[in-house]
Amino acid sequence: MSPYFGRDFISFFPLFFSRLFQLLSGSLSWKDLAPDEIQVLVLSLVCISSALVGSLLILKKMTMLANSLSHTILLGIVISALLFSSGGVLSINFEILMAAALISGLLTTLLTQLLHKGLRLQEDASIGIVFSSLFALGIVLVTLYTRNTHIGTEVVMGNADALHANDLKMAFWVALGNSLAVILFFKEWKLICFDPSLGKSLGFRPTAFNLFLMLLTSATAISAFRAVGVLLFLAFLVGPPLSARLLTSNLKRLLFVSMGIGSGCSLFAVAASRHFLTVYQMSLSTAGLTVALVAITFVLFLGIKHWFLKPIRP
């Protein structure tokens, strides 16, 4: 029985923070985490990693590539599951998922490049073709292999209520990896986002960094897809940095504010979803709620900027 059973929105928070404190001080073991707590932790970790990656993506105007990645990840998962599962047993574990991220990241980026540069198609059209065909292929494969059309939906929509501790571990590692990648190469990212030609003349390779960024993105997508599904992951990726971008034009602040927005939204969303369940007996998708909150934040920030802040002179 979850300790959160019967809690409403307000009374969610005292319990959550007291249990979090217990957890950190050691009197509550990791195994006894309630589903709600796992949800909060996973969602905020996912939000943190996607906020980091998303800010860079937005600055580099590569979000549509991220969108295509979020679709092709399905194919990556299917292929690697087929490759690595032995004796017809579909086992999905950490290594396989990471391999999937790698495969789909590389495949998407390279194919898009090929269509755009090699076959001289418009860039957005080549993005569109690559991701939709790969996604379609993924769905067909899934359907053929499992004889079940339901999995596709699950991947697309995500299911935050079926999370367990393994997902937490994974989200943690990916968040750690992302933060390390951003902190270690902070100067390089800054350079490449704002002045790619200077970066090039200093000897960095923008294409290599682009590929690196895509790999980070696909790792993040993998860690997110079980919790929120590949499409809502996109909202996490784009929403918080866009909202933060309204208020600040400093890269460091942008990163921190968007991480804050993301994790705040996920905390409130879990609480709200519990609230709806308790008070109105309505079970809502937590991921959907989070996205709605992110959207509301964006509108709110827009209002703040419009009414309270002086417009920045061009």
Added chain:
Amino acid sequence: MLMCFSAGIVGGLIFLQRRSLVGEALAHASYPGVVLSVFVASLLFPFSEAIVSVFVLVGAFATAFIGLFVIDRLEKKIQISSDAALCFVLSTFFGIGVLIASRIQTTHALWYRQIQSFLFGQAATMVDAHIYLYGGLALFVSLLFVVLYRRLELLHFDREFARTVGMNVKRIHGILHALFVLALVIGMRSVGVILLSAMLIAPAAAARQWTQRFDHFLILCGVIGMGSGFLGNVFSVKIGGEGLVLPTGPMIVLTATSVCILSLLLAPKRGVFFRLIRLWRFQLRCKQENLLKALYKGRRVALNPFFHFSMQAKGWIKGGELTTEGIREAENLIRLHRLWEVYLVHMGQPSDRVHRSAEEMEHILTPEIEAELNALLGSPKEDPHAQPIPRGEST
């Protein structure tokens, strides 16, 4: 098939405007509309399939239009770059759709299933009423295109001119947007929300490879869309085998993209395959001509069998000796080379820098340019290095 036809035509226009990914965003944005309207309609008229599907169309149309509006606003008012705006609208609208859907999921499982069929498309489950409804709408879209064709063409290629002629550019744009959203909504039932964008892009990208003309382009878009719709349906039944029907949407999309990739590779003018062949043939000719020059100048050249054969086939050499044809060709090349050198010097280049450029130009210059050069330079007899210029056939 009609749906795919209209999607193809509209996609063609969008492709030309270089806004292919808008379709993707709007297709997702229509999802909450679908969900909401299934919800409302089923509450009001629980037993009538036809009314529910009309409601779905209206709802999807409405939210997709809102999405389009929001994207426009985000781009213009807040100066968010267009890709980020698209992504944002796409994912938040879809998220809200998911939120509402999850509300329905537990209480009204049947409706939920109905909604899910819009995600990947299920043409197989359509009944007669659907067919008339969607078919009629698709026809309507196509007909409207025929009626508006002239204006679209004008608007598309010369907006300023359209304005001066007195056309109401804004209104046409509005109609176009409405058509766009309508085509999306129609296509949704067959291909599904997620893959709809492929149906907009792939036929257009394929058709663009084959033609330069606007009318041909649009018709071709439609035909390709229709064809892949048909084939996709066939495949989805054939491959699935007994008991399992593959989702139609992905199959249609896969068919359309294969057509597209084939056209990218094989189209006669713009395809990669023929471009490579043209490149290769040009390189071959350059090599042959260089060998010919070397032979003409009396150098000993060890021809490998391939070049020996190919140059013999052109009639340039016979048994290791140049034929008269070969000599004439070689003289012509040298003439072009030296003429070009004279021309460059005439244009003010130092005479020791002109050889390399002429070495390339001698393969490219056409008889017309040769005649013009000759006239411009007054039929020179010597090049800048005091070498004689052979007399051309024309002079």
